[in-house]
Amino acid sequence: EIDHVTHALDIPTPTRQKMVKSLQKVLPKELSRIFFGGPTGSDAVEQALKLAKYNTGRYGIIAFEGAYHGMTGSSLPLTADSSHRDGLGPMTPGIQFIPYPYSYRNPFGCPDENLHIQAAENLDRVLSDSHSGYSKPAAVILESVQGEAGTIIPEPIFLQKVREICDKHDVLMICDEIQAGIGRTGKMFAFEHAGIVPDIITMSKALGGLGFPISAIAYKEKLNTWPTGKTIGTFRGNMIAFAAGSAALEWMAEHGVVEHAAELGQKCMVKLKELEAGSAIVGESRGIGLMMALEMVKDKQTREPAPKIAKSIRKYAHQRGVMIEVGGHHGNVARLLPPLIITEELAMKGIEIIAGVIKDLESGELKSP
Missing domain, CATH: 3.90.1150.10 (Aspartate Aminotransferase, domain 1)
Known part of the structure; x- marks a missing residue:
């Protein structure tokens, strides 16, 4: 590919089309729309947030303690580690955190067997209670398995309950699959362990096959409301990354x-x-x-x-x-x-x-x- 067209923005080249088809083979059919962003995972998170805010008309986001979602303008405030934000002053408003079900260091003090349901019910509580200090957000974003927090693995019931609660409150669910996705957890995507489908997922890292820079989001058809040119970016048409990503996905399937x-x-x-x-x-x-x-x-x-x-x-x-x-x-x-x-x-x-x-x-x- 490097001897041919290497960069083509949004032009639907054969290489780009092949990458889309390779992704469609592994994505749930409900996530029928794919959008390529800039070259990093942070770019994918930024695009997911924009899509959620545009579709809901709301700007708040609920994230989880321990989260890592990136280092750029709106992804950094979603990253829980304060050392990444210290000295930078006020950041994107409307972002609030709630506890993630961290079994070894139970944040609720409840019996461990109740932790994962308790963590999900806490989300329901803050969304239901007008005095919780949480306004209705555009989306809830979470890592299907938390990475930088120390490989924190939720039980399937947690993600299942979060999915139900988001539907109940008409709030979008975003699963960040940048680190846990593309086979890392023994499923193509970590949310699949819970048998759910988020509204939006973010992808990067292993998506580039041999380490080429690429990011993408996949989302449901109902969210495909962006007007032409509403969100753009120079480095989202990297043909080498598309070729490597497609080849890697096909090779992974072929070799189990x-x-x-x-x-x-x-x-x-x-x-x-x-x-x-x-x-x-x-x-x-x-x-x-x-x-x-x-x-x-x-x-x-x-x-x-x-x-x-x-x-x-x-x-x-x-x-x-x-x-x-x-x-x-x-x-x-x-x-x-x-x-x-x-x-x-x-x-x-x-x-x-x-x-x-x-x-x-x-x-x-x-x-x-």
């Missing part, structure tokens, strides 16, 4: 990559749960597909976060050949996000190396600040 992620993720979690059981500093191991995490603590009883230990695991694991991320509300979560095509042998070797690092940290052979 999503199914592989689901099956291998289950095997990895068996090993990670064994690691949790045998360690005094692994508070919880959790995962869905190949989106996994270890929440590190100083003490399992108090669950006091141990961010320095998480950073030490990242450092020493890297020295031994394994790259991980660190995230979480307290910076104490070691996040494991291997390639979706990783072999079982390599995945198990990686977990073995991480387990070895944790063992050496506990014994004092390796030092943590």
